[in-house]
Amino acid sequence: MHMSTIYDVAELAGVSPATVSRVFNGTSVSDEKVAAVRDAAKRLNFTPNRAARTLRTQSSEVIALVIPDIENPYFTEMARGVEDVASKAGYSVVLCNSDAQLDKESTYLQIAIAEHMSGVIIATASEGSNLDPIIATGRPVVAVDRHTAYDVDGVVMANRAAGTSATKDLIRAGYRRIAYIGGPAHIDTAAERAAGWQDAITADGREIDDELLRFSTFRVDGGRAAMEELLALPEPPDAVVAGNNLIGVGAIQVLTEHGLTPPAVGVAVIGSLPFTTLSPSAVTVVRLPARHMGVTAANMLLERIRGDEQPARTVVLRNELQSASILR
């Protein structure tokens, strides 16, 4: 019940508290004393008090990972990448779900400051995200997935290219009236992927029909609603590009319910379809390397934590087209 301290350990081992501290921090202590201390620590079931350590050193081996939707497998896959790198380096990861809400995001950032966490990896909730407080503390910040207005490191996908290759694959497969459903227009990934879609349409010598461009939410319900609207059009599309994995799920659900299971209507999804039970030949997927993004971001953050001072960098990750037509 009572938590033992380095003083208890010191007394039992017959050394000073300083020596106990040294044993646990790897500075020079004679072999006998090391053994005595370890033994005493074990017998007392000693666990170093992190709060005291953090208070004293003004830092803790914890990094915060702030994401807008913990239920989206894209972000949990990314989280795995972050965690693997961080824990190998002796850091713990605190996963914070901002729920795409600015106030929750601010709260978590505030906690990161107050807890003296070593750094933050964040997929911002929106353009309005305020990183000033955390940046003002001098702590390193890495922005993932989404762009920010701040001068911090970043790791993003090749979003415009993803939009283009998804759309081109649909064109190649013979579809002619291709819609796009993206996330909120104020999130840059959504806008960029839509721009990629436009590129492909115009490159094919067609006009952009504004009715076919829909900004929604990055969730299943958003994909569903937009797909329903598209099907209700006087001249519905014969194919659709989904701006992220969950929108893809929603769109396919609606199509299936209307008896238009792909490839009856063409579907290309930007991001892997989570837990899909669909045949891979039916839907085009542009794979986004989410885990790799997490790994890259964690490595960048660790470099900064270790004192790297070079100007902010942004890494753009290549995506990978998995064409449905290959298998047709």
Place this chain on the structure above:
Amino acid sequence: MHMSTIYDVAELAGVSPATVSRVFNGTSVSDEKVAAVRDAAKRLNFTPNRAARTLRTQSSEVIALVIPDIENPYFTEMARGVEDVASKAGYSVVLCNSDAQLDKESTYLQIAIAEHMSGVIIATASEGSNLDPIIATGRPVVAVDRHTAYDVDGVVMANRAAGTSATKDLIRAGYRRIAYIGGPAHIDTAAERAAGWQDAITADGREIDDELLRFSTFRVDGGRAAMEELLALPEPPDAVVAGNNLIGVGAIQVLTEHGLTPPAVGVAVIGSLPFTTLSPSAVTVVRLPARHMGVTAANMLLERIRGDEQPARTVVLRNELQSASILR
């Protein structure tokens, strides 16, 4: 860059540090001083140092949520429930992914102790999970989803009943040779759901064919492998009960690849199919109220944190059959 302290705020506001502390902790301070302190705090961009607070009070408003698979939507849905309750009560949630590994789990539990977190909600990695250290500290622990050998509060699903109703629904739909694919046998939820399957089979007056009972992993690849084995049997099953959501996904994938898309072979899944694009009429689902489990566990934990001393309780949550046959 420099972090201001209550001393800085006190000086600027012309009060003592204790008064500053009182302002931030809601004890009686005159209105003028409150205003002065708040103003000074704002001007200095003051954020209370949590490490110091934790050290002093020997507690922090943080609870740990330890789960075995952060990529399983079942657990993230649960996490949402925990988070909603906790954050409303002023607690932050630290999400820890044990990856079903005992050593990782122990490490996180150790961190929870060292960081003086207020309590732990844990879905254990296996029967071998060691909760002694955390329990020895006197901190409240709530076990979710899975049983433990410890005398702690728990929230679990009605697993055996889930196995039975899933199986019975398949029987009702006319299937006669019904297999079961579960998670690892050493995890009680897997074993119990399997027992429910057995109950239903025997209640129907049939023999248990051991070849039709498979213990695998609670992941997609586990479901896939087991389903492949079942299909390779001399006398393959005409239906299958999947022991969790991901096994269900894996099984359906394999069936689809073999041209046996449900209901060609009957499928019942214990747990909601995440992000499914399947028609709801094709597959029986036993919905497990994951979010509700999280909410319940968080409320129990908060009660304990507030000093509730009653004997340990276990809450069993009802599940909900969504029969495929209804829609046939």
Place this chain on the structure above:
DNA sequence: ATGAAAGCGCTAACAT
């Protein structure tokens, strides 16, 4: 290599 002692920022008696 080891010990003594100061201090990180906060809260909670205790005193006024």
Place this chain on the structure above:
DNA sequence: ATGTTAGCGCTTTCAT
């Protein structure tokens, strides 16, 4: 209502 002060457990100079 407000101020003074001790101390939470640790790390880290500074001596020795």
